[in-house]
Amino acid sequence: MSSPPQIFDKTLYARRRARAAKTVGDAGFLHRRAMEDIVERLEIVKRRFDLAAFDGAGDLTSMLTPACDVEDVISMDLAPARLPQTGLRLAADAEALPFAPHSLNLFVSLLTLHTANDLVGALAQARMALKPDGLFIAAVFGEETLGALRRAFYAAEAEITGGVSARVAPFAAIQDCGQALARAGFALPVVDVDKVAVSYDDPLKLLRDLRGMGETNTLMNRPGPLRRDVLMRAMALFAEAGGTEKFEIVYLTGWTPHESQQKPLKPGSAKMSLKDAIKGAS
Amino acid sequence: MSEAQDKPEIDRKLLEILVCPQTKAPLDYDREAGELISKKAGLAYPIRDGVPIMLIEEARTLTDEEMRAR
Numbered sequence: 001m002s003s004p005p006q007i008f009d010k011t012l013y014a015r016r017r018a019r020a021a022k023t024v025g026d027a028g029f030l031h032r033r034a035m036e037d038i039v040e041r042l043e044i045v046k047r048r049f050d051l052a053a054f055d056g057a058g059d060l061t062s063m064l065t066p067a068c069d070v071e072d073v074i075s076m077d078l079a080p081a082r083l084p085q086t087g088l089r090l091a092a093d094a095e096a097l098p099f100a101p102h103s104l105n106l107f108v109s110l111l112t113l114h115t116a117n118d119l120v121g122a123l124a125q126a127r128m129a130l131k132p133d134g135l136f137i138a139a140v141f142g143e144e145t146l147g148a149l150r151r152a153f154y155a156a157e158a159e160i161t162g163g164v165s166a167r168v169a170p171f172a173a174i175q176d177c178g179q180a181l182a183r184a185g186f187a188l189p190v191v192d193v194d195k196v197a198v199s200y201d202d203p204l205k206l207l208r209d210l211r212g213m214g215e216t217n218t219l220m221n222r223p224g225p226l227r228r229d230v231l232m233r234a235m236a237l238f239a240e241a242g243g244t245e246k247f248e249i250v251y252l253t254g255w256t257p258h259e260s261q262q263k264p265l266k267p268g269s270a271k272m273s274l275k276d277a278i279k280g281a282s
Numbered sequence: 283m284s285e286a287q288d289k290p291e292i293d294r295k296l297l298e299i300l301v302c303p304q305t306k307a308p309l310d311y312d313r314e315a316g317e318l319i320s321k322k323a324g325l326a327y328p329i330r331d332g333v334p335i336m337l338i339e340e341a342r343t344l345t346d347e348e349m350r351a352r
Contacts, residue, residue: 011339051295074296080333088296090334096303098336103299 004118006220008169010078010093013115013218017056018079020214024058027212030196034110034139034249035060037194041137041253042068042106049106049135055094057110058082070106078112079214095122099129106130109138111249114171115218123184123252133258136186141215142193142248143173148241149206149234156234165223167234177252186254187261194249199242203235206245292334302327303336310352319344321352 024031035057042049043065053074054060061073061084074088083089092098094112107126116122126136146168153167172180174191181189200206210216238245255261292311300309302320309327310319317326318334325341326348327334335341344352 014337051299072295076336078337080330080335083333088293089332090296090300090336091340092303092336093338096336096338098300098303098334100299100301100308101306 004121007117008115009218009220009222010095010115010117013214014078016216016218017077017214018081020212021079021081023212024082024214027209029209030247030249031057031111031213032059033194033196035063037249037251038108038110038137038139039063039065039068041251042070045135047135051104052106052108053099053104053129055092055107055109056082056112057108058084060108060110061087074104082214095125097122097125097129101128102131104130104134106135107137109140111139111141111215113138114141115169119172119177119180120183123180123186123254127185127254127256130256132256133260134256136252136254136256138252140177140250140252141171142177142250143171144195144246144248145171146210146245146247148238148245152203152234152238152241153230155237156230160227160230160233166219166221167217167223167226169217169219169222171248172250174248174250177250181252181254184254185257187257187263189252189254191253192251194251196247196249197244198247199244200238201243203238203243206238292329292332296334300334300336304338317342319352321349324349 038060048069050071052070053076055076058075061075064070072088074090075083076090076092077083078093080091094109095116095118107130113119113122130136150168154164157164174193178189178191181191297311300318301307302309302323305320305322307320307322312319316329318329319326324344326344327336327341
């Protein structure tokens with residue numbers, strides 16, 4: 001079996017996440033927003049979850065309400081420094097899960113899978129770790145995330161150096177996320193998007209926020225150090241374009257297949273002809 | 283007293299469901315060494331401050347001797 005191409009440097013991502021462990025409390029406004037959203041989703045689902053695994057979601061356990069009905073939680077993170085201080089904890093990569101098949105009832109991934117080199121593979125591993133009728137929820141950054149910053153860097157680099165490089169990593173399109181869920185074998189796959197616009201009086205604050213979250217560029221083929229004049233020009237262009245950055249938090253939800261779930265009937269299994277059905281309706 | 287007794291124990295619930303992230307094969311818990319051993323992968327995953335580090339890049343490769351002994 002050939003391994004997928006390595007697009008993201010996971011070792012570097014682990015270091016970035018670890019470095020941001022202390023700052024994510026201030027810079028992690030998107031993480032907090034996503035965690036609040038996930039709590040609401042769990043409250044709506046009338047289901048008890050005996051054992052859950054939360055990936056990259058340090059504080060989520062303490063935010064759970066009784067209505068979420070989650071009994072035990074295993075916290076995991078690529079960077080041990082991002083784990084809570086107590087409880088069931090382990091360091092792991094969402095792309096190489098260390099859980100036995102059918103061991104969990106709920107798997108939540110908080111803004112980590114946008115750096116997956118093989119998204120379908122990661123989702124399939126989570127599906128296998130879940131028991132039948134288990135719930136999967138992942139928040140990932142979507143395609144439009146950091147569009148303004150990306151455009152500003154492109155324009156500034158083209159203007160000053162005459163070339164462009166990938167200063168901001170690409171993010172998955174929404175339809176790709178939906179396809180990935182289905183290809184990974186989840187039933188009832190749903191994808192929805194939360195768009196967040198943040199205005200920055202000082203564009204450098206955006207870069208500080210990204211560093212504070214541990215979300216600076218981790219592309220394998222990331223360009224070399226940024227020239228100061230290019231950075232300053234990019235910041236000026238960003239401000240000229242309105243100084244607003246867009247973030248897309250895409251939620252991927254799916255269930256592991258189970259008898260009790262609604263599914264389409266097999267073709268040819270109809271007990272009534274279409275003609276009769278139409279006649280009956282009129 | 284031996285050092286092993288000072289090592290925090292891993293929760294049973296966690297131990298029951300952990301497998302090797304590379305091979306998905308079961309693991310042996312080496313209390314003395316504070317490691318989770320995957321014989322199939324030939325890797326030993328460290329336990330640091332009671333936290334299993336289930337990262338392939340962080341695992342120690344088992345020596346031939348260790349492989350034979352197991």
